[in-house]
Amino acid sequence: MKKLIILLATVLFAACDSDSKCDPGPGNEVSFDGNVSWTDEKEQGDGGDVLFRIFSPDEVSVAVCGEGRVVKENQNWVLRGGNEIEVCVTCPVDKNFIGMEVGGVYEFLGEWNYESNLAKGRFRLRGDVTLTPEYAEIEAPQPGDYYYADGTWSSELNSSKVCIGIVFAAGRSEHDTQEYAELAGEVRGYIVAVRNADPAKQRYSFGRYGVVDISGFDDDIETFCGYTRTRAMERQPGFSEADYWACWSAVHHIQAAPGTSSGWYVPAFGEMNVLCGVYHETVRERITRIEYGEDMADDGKGLEQYWAMGKLADSNSFVHVDFRDSQPFETFADRLKTSPMFAYCRPILTF
Incomplete structure (x- = not known):
């Protein structure tokens, strides 16, 4: 006493x-x-x-x-x-x-x-x-900055914080006209998660054919619309992990998004196009510094494909983006594929 x-x-x-x-x-x-x-x-x-x-x-x-x-x-x-x-x-x-x-x-x-x-x-x-x-x-974010669970970021890794993502684009894109309900001020940039969405089922189907409605999708590779399409998909009848795996897994990502962000969502072709353009020269090295980071270009199996909120012209199939650096892709459009049935989901967020 x-x-x-x-x-x-x-x-x-x-x-x-x-x-x-x-x-x-x-x-x-x-x-x-x-x-x-x-x-x-x-x-x-x-x-x-x-x-x-x-x-x-x-x-x-x-x-x-x-x-x-x-x-x-x-x-x-x-x-x-x-x-x-x-x-x-x-x-x-x-x-x-x-x-x-x-x-x-x-x-x-x-x-x-x-x-x-x-x-x-x-x-x-x-x-x-x-x-x-x-x-x-707070300094303005730059591509390659580390983004933490508390909503802050830094150019050098802060080991006392939990890193959940990497900045892949700074400022609001000229191709982004979306209204982010969760953001009160200006858009500072865009974050790609350092981990795939679902550790239990890393690769899985986008969703159930005949249930998931993608009739509003298109093959536009410039417009940022992943957030809008993800939120719209959440409102579809019967939204669940079983029928909407990619979208559901992104929204319920293993590492929660900060309250100062838009929350996680599945990127569309526009966001993926920008991410692909900076991934190998900037983002990849940062992700591989994180102990639990998962390299989008090398999963050790040669299966580096990720679901996106888009579809190809004259097709109603789900589409993934091929991130493999071992393939001779000349343009981003060459990376868009309608098969295989399974792919990863790597969510992004806006802050």
Whole structure:
């Protein structure tokens, strides 16, 4: 149990460094600039009347870990009855969170975790603390940038984040007139996933003939329309994994899309055309750097074909794009095939 002792004078624990960061360890009596002291033991105990004040800007919220309770008082957080908290930072849309400047006596527990536009970290407090998030300006994305599960990107791989895709085109394409319901601002670029959509059935049929309606598809190789066609297909009667495998797998991709993006969708010929144009010189090398990345041009089996939201003229068959670099394709149109029955699904998203 943590033995609480109300102090009559202010005492600083001598082992703390000049940055007020210390971990005195179990069994040592801890005192600090507040009015509380306890013997730090391994057991989690009742914090009693211990009180910590946490000063932070509005984008920082605090939740208690284990025992205790935390409330907002006079624009600041107050923790009573415990000393461990989870700090959550809601990152501004135009900045990347890079760390937290902390003033006071504390212990940081582990690493920052990232989810959508949130950054979360855990602290054990030894006294009142001031939390100041640190940000970096977001640079405009470039083809080849790494894109992460929290919706951020970088030119160099950040191993502390989960990379889910690679930028294959920056800015809104002149061939893209789609309205992205999920995006509030300008289109910054387009992402191809580093993994295929369905790890259980990597290659499978596009969908069930006679059920999936592709009557609205065409062979336009410039227009970006994968998002619109994917969302329209989701609204078809009986939309399911069994009958709409490619589209269903893209939408339910193994790595969830950030809330700041359009969500995953199956690319049409227009998006695939641009992706093919930069894949070998830019995107491929980035994907193969990722431990779990799957090379679209070499699956080790010679079966590098991917479903697309389009059809060939005078045909009502599903179409895949052949990404094999061992074949003598002169144009993108040469890569469009109506067979075999099975192909991969590699989703993309807009952000």
